[in-house]
Amino acid sequence: xxxxxxxxxxxxxxxxAQAALNQHISKxxxxxxxxxxxxxxxxHCLPIFKKMMDAPIDSLLxxxxxxxxxxxxxxxQLWQDLSNLDGDRKSLLINLGGGVLTDMGGFVxxxxxxxxxxxxxxxxxxxxxxxxxxxxxxxxxGSLKNQIGxxxxxxxxxxxxxxxxxxxPRQTKSGYAEMLKHGLIxxxxxxxxxxxxxxxxxxxxxxKSIAIKNKVVLEDPTEQGLRKILNxxxxxxxxIESYCLDNPNKKTLLHGEAIAAGMILEGYLxxxxxxxxxxxxDEIKKGFLRHFDPVDxxxxxxxxxxxxxxxxxxxxxxxVNFVLLQEIGNAVTDIKIPEExxxxxxxxxxx
Amino acid sequence: xxxxxxxxxxxxxxxxAQAALNQHISKxxxxxxxxxxxxxxxxHCLPIFKKMMDAPIDSLLxxxxxxxxxxxxxxxQLWQDLSNLDGDRKSLLINLGGGVLTDMGGFVxxxxxxxxxxxxxxxxxxxxxxxxxxxxxxxxxGSLKNQIGxxxxxxxxxxxxxxxxxxxPRQTKSGYAEMLKHGLIxxxxxxxxxxxxxxxxxxxxxxKSIAIKNKVVLEDPTEQGLRKILNxxxxxxxxIESYCLDNPNKKTLLHGEAIAAGMILEGYLxxxxxxxxxxxxDEIKKGFLRHFDPVDxxxxxxxxxxxxxxxxxxxxxxxVNFVLLQEIGNAVTDIKIPEExxxxxxxxxxx
Numbered sequence: 001x002x003x004x005x006x007x008x009x010x011x012x013x014x015x016x017a018q019a020a021l022n023q024h025i026s027k028x029x030x031x032x033x034x035x036x037x038x039x040x041x042x043x044h045c046l047p048i049f050k051k052m053m054d055a056p057i058d059s060l061l062x063x064x065x066x067x068x069x070x071x072x073x074x075x076x077q078l079w080q081d082l083s084n085l086d087g088d089r090k091s092l093l094i095n096l097g098g099g100v101l102t103d104m105g106g107f108v109x110x111x112x113x114x115x116x117x118x119x120x121x122x123x124x125x126x127x128x129x130x131x132x133x134x135x136x137x138x139x140x141x142g143s144l145k146n147q148i149g150x151x152x153x154x155x156x157x158x159x160x161x162x163x164x165x166x167x168x169p170r171q172t173k174s175g176y177a178e179m180l181k182h183g184l185i186x187x188x189x190x191x192x193x194x195x196x197x198x199x200x201x202x203x204x205x206x207x208k209s210i211a212i213k214n215k216v217v218l219e220d221p222t223e224q225g226l227r228k229i230l231n232x233x234x235x236x237x238x239x240i241e242s243y244c245l246d247n248p249n250k251k252t253l254l255h256g257e258a259i260a261a262g263m264i265l266e267g268y269l270x271x272x273x274x275x276x277x278x279x280x281x282d283e284i285k286k287g288f289l290r291h292f293d294p295v296d297x298x299x300x301x302x303x304x305x306x307x308x309x310x311x312x313x314x315x316x317x318x319x320v321n322f323v324l325l326q327e328i329g330n331a332v333t334d335i336k337i338p339e340e341x342x343x344x345x346x347x348x349x350x351x
Numbered sequence: 352x353x354x355x356x357x358x359x360x361x362x363x364x365x366x367x368a369q370a371a372l373n374q375h376i377s378k379x380x381x382x383x384x385x386x387x388x389x390x391x392x393x394x395h396c397l398p399i400f401k402k403m404m405d406a407p408i409d410s411l412l413x414x415x416x417x418x419x420x421x422x423x424x425x426x427x428q429l430w431q432d433l434s435n436l437d438g439d440r441k442s443l444l445i446n447l448g449g450g451v452l453t454d455m456g457g458f459v460x461x462x463x464x465x466x467x468x469x470x471x472x473x474x475x476x477x478x479x480x481x482x483x484x485x486x487x488x489x490x491x492x493g494s495l496k497n498q499i500g501x502x503x504x505x506x507x508x509x510x511x512x513x514x515x516x517x518x519x520p521r522q523t524k525s526g527y528a529e530m531l532k533h534g535l536i537x538x539x540x541x542x543x544x545x546x547x548x549x550x551x552x553x554x555x556x557x558x559k560s561i562a563i564k565n566k567v568v569l570e571d572p573t574e575q576g577l578r579k580i581l582n583x584x585x586x587x588x589x590x591i592e593s594y595c596l597d598n599p600n601k602k603t604l605l606h607g608e609a610i611a612a613g614m615i616l617e618g619y620l621x622x623x624x625x626x627x628x629x630x631x632x633d634e635i636k637k638g639f640l641r642h643f644d645p646v647d648x649x650x651x652x653x654x655x656x657x658x659x660x661x662x663x664x665x666x667x668x669x670x671v672n673f674v675l676l677q678e679i680g681n682a683v684t685d686i687k688i689p690e691e692x693x694x695x696x697x698x699x700x701x702x
Contacts, residue, residue, distance in 0.1 A: 076423055114501055
């Protein structure tokens, strides 16, 4: 499977990934190699990964899985661990886990002694197709997602689809949402392909999604224009995700589950404001509901979610800007939404 | 006074600084302007600064002064303040204070929503001549200085020497140490000039020091080689500073006071290992002791300081690398020191 070349690093998949890792380490003069895992990747991925590595791992760092642990106090523990374990500026941190772990491990590496090298090995489908590209690192601030972080690139990203077999199927399906998004914003044909498949975990789908995201990020690394299209479904999706995480009465949603709802809702806004056809809108709703159970939104929930919108980090000057679709495969950015349309969107979602 | 051009920004001094600030703000489309102060700059500098600014300040953020507050929990408070006060990605943070405040404010800005613009207005001599150039931001981890941070450049740095009149003279003298260092590592003539002056606070000295540091940083922005010479006196100096900060029985030293001792000690190492003449060594000791009281090092103190050395962030592979002088104005990097010389250096210091 061909590697995907990003600006300063490559994403290697399967057979090439192992070779690239060992070659990089043997040519680099790292003083210590740290491996960051959570309880899940420690149990299921670490035994496989250890066999792939020629060099020994000097120290294992462990954090608890889950978005609720993606905050600065976990970082503080990791910085202290790195310091106590004689981490220095020539140390390497390998992040073996899902997006929460690679976002947080990337941030810790980017800020430890003003930046050490790191390599990301995403182990969930979502992190393979999404967090693997773009250099976003960071943690949440209370219930506000990714408020603290930097943009910084790993040395390389290694994708081993075999790790997906170790996952809860719900986790894997969560990744389908970002893959479907890649089709919706850039590639009608890929959207069609995915909708004819039951399973998106083969290396060719993963590579296609990585390649789409990479193309977008390379054209606009600092998110001045095109890159914003990657936020399709995320403005409402993030608010939904934060709200459910913070509210003990709501089932916590995985990221993909939240943005799947977000994409149906923002698909509706696209229909109202940018001429997305009703046929395409219904196709989008059907495409997501095939994989994701509908979320139950009570009127109070909707009000709270709309309140949270104003904190979304993409907001500027107090306005909420949306990415909408003109058609499947073609997105536009910076659209303002009249307040009353949000309620109509939720009504369409619940139909 | 001529501005100093760094890679991506300029350091403006006096009359040009006010104009540059107002021009930058009027041409930028900032959503909100935040000003970070501590209790000292709030009382003494803010009234002066407010008159300089054409645009209104939207929100004032305040932290407590002092290295002991330069940690991640202060950052957490600032991130939360920015978030609660509707800070967004188009916000500007102006840091009005000494090096602790500009290092920490720079880090908070660099990591809030993955980076917002910031402007540094150093109010101490030390921060004018040192922290103003190089883009180092960060906070301490326990007693270990600057362990957490990033390299990121401000939009501009504004230097108003009139702020120095508001300072405790001990604070101002602390800045002399870095200025003397600039002479020692790069410019014999500047060292001579300074040693003929009683007061280093005029704009021409400040500009000369900024220009020397800027030249070094521009030649080696990522600290692969030349830039390391800026660490002269800092390897032992940082360990001394950390030790005194952490030890309730020792008087807390200002940064300049600690590195002044560090430079005498590393001057001795230079004499032993790199042929710095005894005459120059004595001249260095005299040059610093003219401004800085000798620090009282007991044998136990020395042992603890040497222990701390191994944590210095410049260390790599467990070795401690020193910058030494071949002669005044000419520094060399990456020198390893035989253990026993440290004790001889402290003996020379105490002579």
